[in-house]
Amino acid sequence: MTEGNFVDYTKIHLESGRGGKGSTHLHREKYVEKGGPDGGDGGRGGHIILKGNKNLWTLYHFKFKRHFKAGAGGNGAKQRRTGEDGQDVTIELPIGTVVKNAETGQVITEILDDGQEFIICEGGMGGRGNWHFKSSTNQTPRYAQPGTEGEELDVIFELKVLADIGLVGFPNAGKSTLLSVLTSAKPKIANYEFTTLKPNLGIVEYRDFKTFVIADIPGIIEGAAEGKGIGHRFLRHIERNSTLLFLIPADADDINAEYDVLVNELKKYNPELLDKERFICISKSDMLDDELMTEMRESLDDQGAFQGRPYMFISSATHYNLTELKDQLWSMLNKSAE
Template identity: 60%
Template sequence: MEKTNFIDYIRIFCRSGNGGAGSRHFMRTKFNPKAGPDGGNGGRGGHIILKGNKQLWTLLHLRYYKNVIAENGEGGNKNNRTGADGQDIIIEVPLGTIARDEESGKMEAEILEDGQEVIWLRGGKGGLGNANFATATNQAPEYAQPGEPGVEAWKTLELKVLADVGLVGFPNAGKSTLLSVLTAAKPKIADYAFTTLTPQLGMVEYRDGRSFCIADLPGIIEGAAEGKGLGHRFLRHIERNAVLLFVIPADSNDHKKEFEVLLNELEEYNPELMQKEFLIAISKSDLLDDELKTAIRNEFDKETRMVFISSFTQKGLVELKDLLWKTINSQAD
């Protein structure tokens, strides 16, 4: 398997900071040795915060960041001085990152926007100093609150690629070649299965300076929903794509059957994927004459949107971009 810098899942141990203890102190002056309680509050423990960064495309920078431990808050001090808060730790993540608790599997945060900040683990509150407990009947309280403890747990971060269009197909369907001619991306291209082992992203330049993002995802095989091949590691990225583009090569033995297998794997993994808009692109169509194109077209329902393309001759690519743009924006309405 090729070495990759694309990391889409990590497991880390996190601990937010403990709150500082409140101070139990009494003011003493030259002329008033019993001036009363003046113990300050403890500082808050440091939070662990997730922050979206649109410049990041992978969790690689967190690969060896196994322990995330925030600073404890400082204790309160005399003269009603509050202790300093513990320093927060900010973890920058790519857009599309989901944070979960490892033990329960519960989703705790989802980062979808650049600059979005979510407090993942809150630091413990600082304890109150004894000055807070003075009353008319108890003018010299001898106690102060301890700080609240922080939170510690094993957590997971999982990246689901955010792209407008996801390319779906069997290995060697021509997805990587299509991405390379539609965008400036340079995916690895070769004539063997699973050339693409990780998602490849590219921006498609459209008319009037507009653009949209397209992702070439690792190829599906039968049984992917059960974890065969690249299995769930691939399928989870499809959940993020607004539009699915099924790429089926012209030299397939059975175009309709290939499409049905792809649909079945998506449905087995997540039935909600069936609600997504989709198009079919018949790749390598420079191999076809008009009669063969008509025969392939007739294999599918009349309502199925289909375009015949050739990445080699670049025929049909303008029509494909128009269809994708129209579909993406109909989804946004």
Template identity: 60%
Template sequence: MEKTNFIDYIRIFCRSGHGGAGSKHFLRTKFNAMAGPDGGDGGRGGHIILRGNKNLWTLLHLRYYKNVLAENGEAGSGTNCTGRSGKDIYIDVPLGTIAKDEESGLQEVEILEDGQEVIWMYGGRGGLGNSNFATPTNQAPEHAQPGEPGTEGYKYLELKVLADVGLVGFPNAGKSTLLSVMTAAKPKIADYAFTTLTPQLGMVEYRDGKSFCIADLPGIIEGAAEGKGLGHRFLRHIERNSILLFLIPADSADHKKEFDILHKELEEYNPEMLQKDFVIAVSKSDMLDDELKEAIAKDLPTNVPHVFISSVTQQGLRELKDMLWASLNESQQS
């Protein structure tokens, strides 16, 4: 159920509305059979608009919405009546969604705020009626413009999870357990690799009513940057995190090597990842004595702050929250 309900990547065909044609019409009255041109303009074609919705966290609602076709504008008519514009189509998406064109691969829209509305595909303009072309030398123009066509093509919607802190680590490092203890989230937890197949978000309550968002992300394996395991599907979700919390279990065979592999995968996927703030948390530390903690600390990078924690005994969790909050404030000020 977890795997099918989290949809973070879809392909859809979109077409904005065509503009309505301008009218070629001449006014005829009881007393004047040639009262002049009065053709109205055509209506605008419908836009396709993306709208941010903070209550959505997946693209699941668009899974079977494969064709998005906006309404065409109506043609103009006599007595200078403008045709009705086509109805705009609004597509609600979760925050952190980007829209790309399939053919060019270029990013076209990015939705980061609740209620943010961006016209993704513009409808075609309506054509001008013949009343717009009347001149002193051409008082009965026979010309009216056709409406402009809309735009169409295959598009991609891609979700990148928005969170202040992203949990990074190998499968079964204890990320889901930590999230369940620090937040009200209830991720799936089991004693085997790749328990987490989709990102899980939770709010960490700090002090004085303050809070921050933390994301439990699927575990990295060596070669993830090349697409192995969950590969790119996982790595793109950590692009938006301000801080990356590296979780390394105390019973790891080589703590430094584990950190170096995680660091390397991030660098190979996107070197800009290395500009983020890092924090290391050594999980399952309730099994360590002071001597072992000191030995492990010597192996860890000196330029990255670290803390020993235990989700079971809640050892070091307050210190971890303080460390993350301080780092978040430094990131926002810089």
């Protein structure tokens, strides 16, 4: 999937169908002079229905269609026949989509399961036909109810990527390179900051045909929680990951300080993110020789780096420790699942 095809935010206009009108028909038959009222009810207007689809990964299919209108209900007819219900419109969404009211920002629902359905705009009610209003004092009512209007709503669809592992790190930390080596994904890779502007997903093949999904999240910068850089546009994707893999390059000025900044940004955005499993990787370790790596490890251990959490030196270029990394991540995923 190319970066341009990954759409994770869109605004949509929805309009359910109007209910059909009730009929004012009076029964007529050759030998029945005054048959009385027999006008049927109008049909209900069509609903707007949201439905989860596990085969969708982005909101790209809304790029060129942003208005959805359901069908109107049919009018009632003679012999108390009810009009047809308006045609429903079903909108399929990827799993992990948050639906918000565009005007208030309030969350209306979240699509979390395949096949999950939610009626977001109900169709208008059909009007009652004139036979409902027959009484002892009014035996031939010549009026019926009109159908009610449908609902109209502007909503925001906001996708939070569903992945087992989320890659967290500063721009140019090597996240896209690691994703391309561990999976068959082909993210954009270049030696400048913010190469990745959209999340990239890849499937890691593990032993015995087991797999897990890893997401390359666009790089964090200090102040991201306040919206700096691309701020909230990527931080929301981290909420759906069960395990966070922090990537800090070996040539960073202060490895432990970089980790603290990353953790602080997650905490400011949503403190619950710190409850997730965390693992730290020192990337680009091919720049280090054995002696320098040993010194760096001793220094990190003496500092009590990463708040005592486990870490590992890796290199995507030379595949150093990547098998061990997959073992570690699989073990953490199974532990969190239990």
